[in-house]
Amino acid sequence: MYTALGLQKKLRSREASVTVVDPQPHMTYQPFLPEAAAGSIEPRHVVVPLRRVLKRCHVLTGRVTKIDHAAKTATVEALDGHIEEVGYDTLVVALGSVARTLPIPGLPERGIAFKTIGEAIYLRNHVLSRLDLASTTDDPELRRRLLTFVVIGGGYAGIEALAELEDMARYATRYYDTLDQKDMRWVLVEAAGRVMPEVRPSLGVYTVKQLEERGIECFLDTRVKSMEDGHVVLDDGTEFDAETIIWTAGVKANPVLANTDLPLDQRGRVLCTAAMQVQGVDNAWAAGDNAAVPDLSKTDEDPAATCSPSAQHAVRQAKQLSKNIVRVLRGGKPRVYTHKYAGSVASLGLYKGVADVYGVKARGFVAWGMHRAYHVSRMPTFNRKVRVAFDWLGAWLFKREVVSLGQINNPKAEFDRVTRG
Known part of the structure; x- marks a missing residue:
């Protein structure tokens, strides 16, 4: 979206035609998904409608299933199921990433990912509905299972999802006469020996201590062996039942890339130059999570270093990419992508957070404020910045909303019950 936005601003009238293909008619600002799930932000405000902001582009809602760059065509599956071939002169591959899964028994059936706005809304309703169910049952085993929540993966997505959802659920228990905060069990499982490897180790240690002080169990250097039927088995011998299992154990490049004739690295990402041109291929570019773009800030230490899959890189790369494409179209040379971390x-x-910005580390309220200030500044469009800010103001004045709208998962259930008598 950022690349297309830059192109429509820089290209002259009739100089080129820009077509954006995406299975969703919006762009999701993923760093705000945890707050959307916790009720601090209205879910609609963390997505940007493509047709509204890309007024000079053609937006095609469909899923790319194949790219034949030699023939300059992309195969697109439209929403109604029909297949069409879309021709092009210049290709930009920004398919992003998907959840990385492992062959763990029970994961496909019990795991809940945290990559889309739909999953964030579902998790919010799911967690609150578990409180509703637990408050009405007399079965202690079922109650314990309903109030056990597991997050697998200690990266940014996992830590923020865990912290925000636990904070929301703990706040919600004040409205239940039969529930107490101590009735809930929140568990973090991370295969590595630390959480959030993007920040300095001391802040990772601080994060774990903060979570444990809130009663959250943190299993580091631990892997999940099985989760069949909600029975979680860890490799250290720990076993328990959980009704909610959230999977945030990393990402991988979109598997659609395997169905292209573009060069890929060992991790399935498109091989790119520092200018984001696809290596050895003319008129093809890539950026974001699905692109292996050299990280010039680290090449002195590691010549093979590439940019990490983060929103920070994706947004910056997209802005540079749109400029490079225009330069090449007009006979110029592209510039390499460089960044200062x-x-x-x-x-x-x-009111809680951690920050490591330009070598300065912060904790608690200050870090939480830095988190909000940074991400609202990066949120696309002035419209969405204002809406998010007003959501925060409303949550501060009137407290967060803790109502479950679980009916949206099966909206016809009540009507079906009535019509069947």
Whole structure:
């Protein structure tokens, strides 16, 4: 979206035609998914409608299933199921990433990913509905299972999802006469020996301590062996039942890339130059999570270093990419993508966070404020920046909303019950 936005601003009238193909009619700002799931931000405000902002582009809602760059065509499956071939002169591959899965028994059936706005809304309703169910049952085993929540993966997505959802659920228990905060069990499982490798180790240690002080169990250097029927088995011998299992154990490049004639690295990403041109291929570019773009800030230490899959890189690359494409179209030369590492910020729930920005580390309320300030500044469009800010103001004045709208998962259930008598 950012690349197309830059192109429509820089290209002259009739100089080129820009077509954007995406299975969703919007772009999701993923760093705000945890707050959307926790009720601090309205879910609609963390997505940007493509047709509204890309007024000079053609937006095609469909899924790319194949790219034949030699023939300059992309195969697109439209929403109604029909297949069409879309021709092009210049290709930009920005397919992003998908959840990385492992062959763990029960994962496909029990795991809930955290990559889309739909999954964020589902998780919010799911967690609150578990509280509703637990408050009405007399079965202690079922109650314990309903109130056990597991997050697998200690990267940014996992830590923020865990912290925000636990914060929301703990706040919600005040409205239940039969529930107490101590009735809930929240568990983090991470295969590595630390969480959030993007920040300095001391902040990772601080994050774990903060989570443990809130009663969250943190299993580091631990792997999940099985989760069949919600029965979680860890490789250290720990076993328990959980009704909610959230999977955030990393990402991988979109598997559609395997169905292209573009050069890929060992991780399935498109091989690119530092200017984001696809290596050895004319008129093809790539950026974001699906692109192996050399990280020039680290090449002195590691010549093979590539940019990490993060929103920070994706947004910056897209802006540089649109400029490079225009330069090449007009006979110029592209410029390499360089960046100065700004740092990292993470929310640990309302008024809590960690930050490591330009070598300065912060914790608690200050870090939480830095997290919000940074991400609202990066949120696309002034419209969405204002809406997010007003959501925060409303949540501060009137407290967060903790109502479950689980009916949206099966909206016809009540009507079907009535019509069947």
